[in-house]
Amino acid sequence: MKTEITIIVDNIASENLCGEWGLSLLVKYNGKKILVDAGGSNLFLENMKGLGEDVAEVDYAVLSHAHYDHANGMPGFFDNNSKAKLFIRENTAANCYDKKFIFMKYIGIPKRMLEDYADRIERIEGLYEITDGVYLVPHTTAGLSNIGKREKMYRRTGWKWSFDDFDHEQSLVVDTDKGLLIINSCSHGGVINIINEVKTAFPEKKIYGYIGGFHLFNKTDEEILDVATAIKETSIEYICTGHCTRGRAFKILKEQLGDRIEQMKVGLQIEI
Numbered sequence: 001m002k003t004e005i006t007i008i009v010d011n012i013a014s015e016n017l018c019g020e021w022g023l024s025l026l027v028k029y030n031g032k033k034i035l036v037d038a039g040g041s042n043l044f045l046e047n048m049k050g051l052g053e054d055v056a057e058v059d060y061a062v063l064s065h066a067h068y069d070h071a072n073g074m075p076g077f078f079d080n081n082s083k084a085k086l087f088i089r090e091n092t093a094a095n096c097y098d099k100k101f102i103f104m105k106y107i108g109i110p111k112r113m114l115e116d117y118a119d120r121i122e123r124i125e126g127l128y129e130i131t132d133g134v135y136l137v138p139h140t141t142a143g144l145s146n147i148g149k150r151e152k153m154y155r156r157t158g159w160k161w162s163f164d165d166f167d168h169e170q171s172l173v174v175d176t177d178k179g180l181l182i183i184n185s186c187s188h189g190g191v192i193n194i195i196n197e198v199k200t201a202f203p204e205k206k207i208y209g210y211i212g213g214f215h216l217f218n219k220t221d222e223e224i225l226d227v228a229t230a231i232k233e234t235s236i237e238y239i240c241t242g243h244c245t246r247g248r249a250f251k252i253l254k255e256q257l258g259d260r261i262e263q264m265k266v267g268l269q270i271e272i
Helices: 041-050 074-082 147-152 189-202 223-231 241-261
Strands: 004-010 024-029 032-036 060-062 085-089 096-100 103-108 121-124 130-131 135-140 155-156 160-163 168-174 177-182 207-213 238-242 259-261 269-271
Touching: 004 177, 024 168, 041 074, 041 096, 060 130, 074 085, 074 130, 130 269, 135 189, 147 160, 168 189, 177 189, 189 207, 189 223, 207 241, 223 241, 238 241, 241 259
Parallel strands: 032 060, 060 085, 085 121, 177 207, 207 238, 238 259
Antiparallel strands: 004 024, 004 269, 024 032, 096 103, 096 155, 130 135, 135 168, 155 160, 168 177
């Protein structure tokens, strides 16, 4: 059974399609269409049209995590698709911030999205199967608030601030003919942590591939090399990364991983 993934939005544009700081992917699997994120604007609608895809035909939608560059297009999705549920983590809220010097900048989902489209949103907990062979895997790694602290990312509850522990982030996992495919749009919880979380959820399954951003644009060369080394030690055969990985990190990963890794860009179509 063929699995197809199309990059709808990424930072890198293609000849005929525009890019932006954001990510959106369309997964076709077993007769179903699954939209993962909707980028930072309604650009994903234009790019879907340019790729010959009808957003009204999407069967399921997934929000990888509660940041604007993945969620700002979601109101446009709801307005142009009348049937698909959006699957989010139970603790998703409009409460994500980034600290710049002494200022807190809101980087979350559209502030009224959860209320305005409540009837279209499905809050989930734990390991969740959307449809046969398609799963949502939560973070189970302890201490992820340490990553939030390092990244200067926060959650706000009333007047209380806490370091983000990314319990709003989730991985889409598809059981393909070649093995499990992980899709995690920014991998804030850590690429290797996420791989290990999927291994724990599916101990008898091989992990074939990983598609998404790795959030390495702000990491040192040594940290990027550590990620590449750890990936080499896995059985993963295919990686496609872009968005928050960015060019410097991709170059280092490419030098280390060779043909196992591919650069993400708008319009790229992957068949497994």
